[in-house]
Amino acid sequence: MASIYPRPxxxxxxxxxxxxxxxxDVVVTKLDAAVNWFRKNxxxxxxxxxxxxxxxxxxxxxxxxxxSRFGSEVMRFSPRQSDVMxxxxxxxxxxxxxVKRIYDQMAEPKWVIAMGACASTGGMYRSYAxxxxxxNIIPVDIYVAGCPPRPEALLDAMLNLQxxxxxxxxxxxLKHTS
Amino acid sequence: xxxxxxxxxxxxxxxxxxxxxxxxxxETTVSVADPERIADVCAFAKESLGCNFLLDITSVDDYGxxxxxxxxxxxxxxxxxxRLRIKTQVNExxxxxxxxxxxxxxxxxxxxxxxxxxxIRFRGHxxxxxxxxxxGYPYFPLRKDFPLVGKPTELPEVAFTRxxxxxxxxxxxSAGGKNTIEREPRARITEK
Numbered sequence: 001m002a003s004i005y006p007r008p009x010x011x012x013x014x015x016x017x018x019x020x021x022x023x024x025d026v027v028v029t030k031l032d033a034a035v036n037w038f039r040k041n042x043x044x045x046x047x048x049x050x051x052x053x054x055x056x057x058x059x060x061x062x063x064x065x066x067x068s069r070f071g072s073e074v075m076r077f078s079p080r081q082s083d084v085m086x087x088x089x090x091x092x093x094x095x096x097x098x099v100k101r102i103y104d105q106m107a108e109p110k111w112v113i114a115m116g117a118c119a120s121t122g123g124m125y126r127s128y129a130x131x132x133x134x135x136n137i138i139p140v141d142i143y144v145a146g147c148p149p150r151p152e153a154l155l156d157a158m159l160n161l162q163x164x165x166x167x168x169x170x171x172x173x174l175k176h177t178s
Numbered sequence: 179x180x181x182x183x184x185x186x187x188x189x190x191x192x193x194x195x196x197x198x199x200x201x202x203x204x205e206t207t208v209s210v211a212d213p214e215r216i217a218d219v220c221a222f223a224k225e226s227l228g229c230n231f232l233l234d235i236t237s238v239d240d241y242g243x244x245x246x247x248x249x250x251x252x253x254x255x256x257x258x259x260x261r262l263r264i265k266t267q268v269n270e271x272x273x274x275x276x277x278x279x280x281x282x283x284x285x286x287x288x289x290x291x292x293x294x295x296x297x298i299r300f301r302g303h304x305x306x307x308x309x310x311x312x313x314g315y316p317y318f319p320l321r322k323d324f325p326l327v328g329k330p331t332e333l334p335e336v337a338f339t340r341x342x343x344x345x346x347x348x349x350x351x352s353a354g355g356k357n358t359i360e361r362e363p364r365a366r367i368t369e370k
Contacts, residue, residue, distance in 0.1 A: 093339045094312055126342045128319045128328025129311075136340075 032170045039083070039109065040165040041071040043158065046082035046106060048099060051089025053116040053148040065151040070158050079105040084161065085138075086154070090118040091131040103138045109173075111165070113157050114140045117147045181206035181260045184227050191222055199265070210266040213249070217276040219264065220251065224281055229253035229262055232282035237292045241322035241353040245269035247298055251278070268298065277303040295320035312337050322353045 020026070045067075049057055060067045067073050076082040079102045091099055103112070114134050117123035120143045122132035134140060141164060142157045149157075182201070185208050189196045195215055199207040210219050223229040233252035240246055245267040253262040268275050277300040279285040289300040290309040297318035300306060307313065314333045317324055327342040355361035 093337050094310075097335070097337060122342065126327065126344050128317075128324070128326070128339060128342070130342070132340070132342055 033166075035170040036166045036168060039170070040162040042074075043070075043072045043084045043111070043161065043165070044074045044076050044082050045072055046079055046085040046102065047075050047077070048085050048087045048102065049089060050087070050091060050095060050099075051118060053088035053119070056148045056151055056154065057086060057088045057115065060151040060154045065155060067155065067158065070155065070162070072158055079103070080107060082106050083109070084111040084113060084141075086113045086115055087119040087134045087140075088115040088148075090123065090125060091134050092129050093131055094129075096131045096134075096137055099134065100137045109168075109170075111141045111161055112138055113142045113144060113154075113161060115144045115154060115157070116149055117145070120144070123147060181262050184223070184229070184260060184262045187227060188219065188223065191226075192219060195219070205261065205263060207263040207265060210264060213266040213268045213275040216249070216251075216264070216266050217278055217281065220253075220278045220281050223253055223262065223264070227262075228255040228257045231256050232278070232284050232288075233261070235278075235285060235288040235292060237296045237298055239296060239320070239322045247273065247296070249275065249292070249298070273297060274299045274301055276301050279303055294318075297321065315339075 047054070047057055059065055061073065061075060072084070079085075083106075085103055085106065087099065103110070112134070114120045118125060118130070119134045120140075122130050124147075126132075131137070142161050144153050144157045146153050185196070185198055185206050188208060189198065192215070195211050196219070197209040197211060199209055201207070210216050231254040233254050234250075235252070236250045238248040238250065240248060247268040247270065249266050249268060251264040251266075253264065254260070266275065275298070277285065277289055279289060279300070280302070286303070286305065287309060289303055290305070290307060292298050293300065293303075293306055294308040294310050295318060308315065311319070312333065314336060316331060317329060319328065325341075327344050328339055330341055331337075331339045352361060
């Protein structure tokens with residue numbers, strides 16, 4: 001028995017609708033999750049190489065450990081283009097305000113990894129010349145243990161940071177200008 | 179030319195100014211009695227004794243004794259392959275002696291480092307600025323009476339320092355002790 005209502009016609013071949021044959025299937029998600037997914041898979045590092053940890057950081061970037069598997073191969077030496085500052089090495093007081101200034105120049109959203117004992121706590125340098133942990137001047141998201149850490153440890157830190165980025169409320173933390 | 183011969187030639191040239199110190203592990207050391215003559219002695223060592231390579235200049239803080247400072251010059255000859263060590267002592271009141279940077283140009287940065295960390299000035303130096311700490315840092319941190327943990331300072335827009343948390347930590351020294359155990363206890367209990 002035919003309905004008294006006219007049957008709606010699916011128009012999938014016009015110029016204005018979504019053509020799944022050409023453009024693939026549609027995934028429904030939250031905007032927060034989508035934004036975070038973009039962010040966490042392209043965390044561009046600001047390599048703040050200050051001491052021997054920077055050698056391990058270079059190893060992470062090279063082919064054997066290959067940080068590009070996690071979307072972070074684009075080392076940006078301009079703070080304007082970076083997302084995550086990797087503080088790799090001993091932060092002396094002479095360098096401290098320069099590190100803070102470069103952090104301040106990075107665009108939001110931004111994160112910080114303190115790589116190794118020196119950047120985390122001052123390490124073995126209980127000294128008049130060394131800042132006792134970079135978290136005295138800038139906020140740190142992930143601390144990596146080691147002196148210096150193995151490249152795998154830094155990769156683990158990147159994965160932990162990705163998990164942290166994925167949990168963040170991306171939209172509600174946007175700064176509104178009125 | 180063995181290094182003892184270098185020391186003897188210095189003594190024949192300068193007489194009582196040069197005091198031969200005991201030889202230790204085949205290393206020859208002489209002392210210059212008057213620090214004001216150190217540049218003359220060094221110039222002679224370079225021009226006439228062939229010590230054309232200044233390996234290093236260091237300074238020692240004999241805190242609690244007078245004269246307080248000992249400046250040590252490590253000389254080497256690329257022609258005769260001999261080392262010669264020259265020491266001279268400076269009292270704390272003057273804390274100043276002539277530069278040798280006009281004799282060996284490499285002395286420039288060595289003397290800047292000694293000035294930076296020990297506070298000993300070199301008269302006639304072309305550019306006596308701090309080399310490791312920043313301009314405006316008020317202390318000389320390698321002096322024995324400077325605390326290992328550092329002192330808090332503040333120089334806006336340039337740098338700041340804070341005392342490091344040592345937790346009674348390991349590398350504490352106390353000057354004037356009779357032996358190594360007294361001078362460098364493994365840990366010192368800090369009073370609260």
